[in-house]
Amino acid sequence: MLRWLMSAIMLVTAGFGAACGQERSGDDAAPALQSAPDTAPGAAPALAGAGQPEPVFAPPRAAPESREQIQLSFAPVVREAAPAVVNVYSRRVIAQRSPFAGDPFFERFFGGPQTRQREVNSLGSGVIVDASGVIVTNNHVVAGAQDLRVVLSDRREFAAELLLADERTDLAVLKIEADAPLPVMTLDMSGAAQVGDLVLAIGNPFGVGQTVTSGIVSALARTDVGITDYAFFIQTDAAVNPGNSGGALVNMRGELIGVNTAIFSRSGGSQGIGFAIPAEMVRTVVAAAREGGRVVRPWLGARLQSVTSDLAQSFGLDRPQGAVVAELWPGGAAERAGLQRGDVVLAVDGQPVNDENGARFRFATRTIGQDARLTVLRDGRELTLTVPSEAAPGEAEGRRLLIDGLNPLAGAELVQLSPAFNEENGLDPFARGVLVFAVTPRTNAGFIGFQPGDRLIALMGQPVDDLPSLARILRQNDGAARWPIEIDRRGERIRREVRL
Numbered sequence: 001m002l003r004w005l006m007s008a009i010m011l012v013t014a015g016f017g018a019a020c021g022q023e024r025s026g027d028d029a030a031p032a033l034q035s036a037p038d039t040a041p042g043a044a045p046a047l048a049g050a051g052q053p054e055p056v057f058a059p060p061r062a063a064p065e066s067r068e069q070i071q072l073s074f075a076p077v078v079r080e081a082a083p084a085v086v087n088v089y090s091r092r093v094i095a096q097r098s099p100f101a102g103d104p105f106f107e108r109f110f111g112g113p114q115t116r117q118r119e120v121n122s123l124g125s126g127v128i129v130d131a132s133g134v135i136v137t138n139n140h141v142v143a144g145a146q147d148l149r150v151v152l153s154d155r156r157e158f159a160a161e162l163l164l165a166d167e168r169t170d171l172a173v174l175k176i177e178a179d180a181p182l183p184v185m186t187l188d189m190s191g192a193a194q195v196g197d198l199v200l201a202i203g204n205p206f207g208v209g210q211t212v213t214s215g216i217v218s219a220l221a222r223t224d225v226g227i228t229d230y231a232f233f234i235q236t237d238a239a240v241n242p243g244n245s246g247g248a249l250v251n252m253r254g255e256l257i258g259v260n261t262a263i264f265s266r267s268g269g270s271q272g273i274g275f276a277i278p279a280e281m282v283r284t285v286v287a288a289a290r291e292g293g294r295v296v297r298p299w300l301g302a303r304l305q306s307v308t309s310d311l312a313q314s315f316g317l318d319r320p321q322g323a324v325v326a327e328l329w330p331g332g333a334a335e336r337a338g339l340q341r342g343d344v345v346l347a348v349d350g351q352p353v354n355d356e357n358g359a360r361f362r363f364a365t366r367t368i369g370q371d372a373r374l375t376v377l378r379d380g381r382e383l384t385l386t387v388p389s390e391a392a393p394g395e396a397e398g399r400r401l402l403i404d405g406l407n408p409l410a411g412a413e414l415v416q417l418s419p420a421f422n423e424e425n426g427l428d429p430f431a432r433g434v435l436v437f438a439v440t441p442r443t444n445a446g447f448i449g450f451q452p453g454d455r456l457i458a459l460m461g462q463p464v465d466d467l468p469s470l471a472r473i474l475r476q477n478d479g480a481a482r483w484p485i486e487i488d489r490r491g492e493r494i495r496r497e498v499r500l
Helices: 002-013 073-086 105-109 280-292 311-313 331-335 355-365 419-424 443-446 467-476
Strands: 022-025 085-097 115-130 136-137 147-151 157-160 161-166 169-177 198-204 211-222 232-234 248-250 256-263 274-278 302-306 323-328 344-348 371-378 381-388 400-402 412-416 435-439 455-459 481-488 492-499
Touching: 073 085, 073 198, 073 248, 073 331, 085 136, 115 198, 115 256, 115 280, 136 256, 136 280, 161 280, 169 280, 198 256, 211 302, 232 256, 256 280, 274 280, 280 355, 302 355, 323 331, 323 355, 331 381, 400 467, 412 467, 435 443, 455 467
Parallel strands: none
Antiparallel strands: 022 115, 085 115, 085 147, 115 136, 136 169, 147 157, 161 169, 198 211, 198 248, 211 232, 232 274, 248 256, 256 274, 302 323, 323 344, 344 371, 371 381, 400 412, 412 435, 435 455, 455 481, 481 492
16 A cells, blocks of 8 residues: 555656655746655565664764753754755756647647747755765756756855766766865765664755754665665655755764655655665765766675565574575676575675665675675575675676668667666666667568567577577578567567568
């Protein structure tokens, strides 16, 4: 029921903005309350930070013991942190199709294309993470923008350049040019945040101006929210509303522990359930923007599966935790490090993982070339394995081949599948073979009905493993009258004989 409800919120508000962002149309109409349209959360996960060990470097915690302590103010924290939080304004022009477009009567008398241009303005927040003007925000705040502007807390305004937009993490990095160093918010990389810690959310909800709200860390490591590919969120009850997207979630030392991204809401306003992307992932994306503008994530080379109650019992665990290794990529980092099928990954660099998403997040926040220590359960014993952080093998853009000749694939552009290409395009990282990338209309491939996304399994009774094997099959059978073909289309096997 929860998955349906949050998906419905996404669909209803998708036309106005994304996640906690806010949009206004060109006539500057007052914005309607809205929630996280880019979210598609699933059922609420069991993990809420309970059972996690106290970090050895965590500062001491103490409840207020007197009226004077209760009356203490957040003002010193706000004075330090708020100047580094900015407003982000994006503008894009969209073509709006008339309901009469294509009607012969109206086109005859009114002529011309029945479309008009409409300007859409979006509002979000951002955080300055480098004094030179580097700002992190949410990708959904700036997606499709043709003009970006940033307004500082002192009301200075700058044009912004988009350095990097990473849809998979819903993070984006902007750059502004200022005459002097800008105030910066330090990222909290200690990993010391705990459930119950006091936090502040700083942003610009509904465009009313910079606003500070307070709350606590409600949960850590929320992995079943379904907002991004690397789902691993800090949950807070600090009020987060449309316009807060990209703003700061701050600890009591004035450090950034997360970037506010989405809310769960029935009304469109805050209901005490907000989600922030942890600072560890923010650091990874900002570093990629500084080094060239493309995120290259470490790839473990193992297919993981969350440990269920039944699996936990079979492994001798007292509760479901960790991620079991279901498959290994031949020659990958995990296999070379000694990881085996059936191993249960319990922790990455000492940080417990409770499911597959948690393990993926912990490994993805490592830097290429940096080793990661995996705590693994094997045959009832715990082992420590050192795994190198490597990029996924293959080409992210994919090797491509445009087919011609007298064959059913003429006019199709094919791409070689690899872990790098699959990861970049949200495909199964372990998928192998050749994929139809594009089809030119009015060609053999178009007439036969090939579609982008079709994966070739066999041609002329021979398996299609890669582009060279496909080229060889086409060359040997060029001009043949009958072509037996087998493809995979969205998980369904289709066999067909084509006659030319």
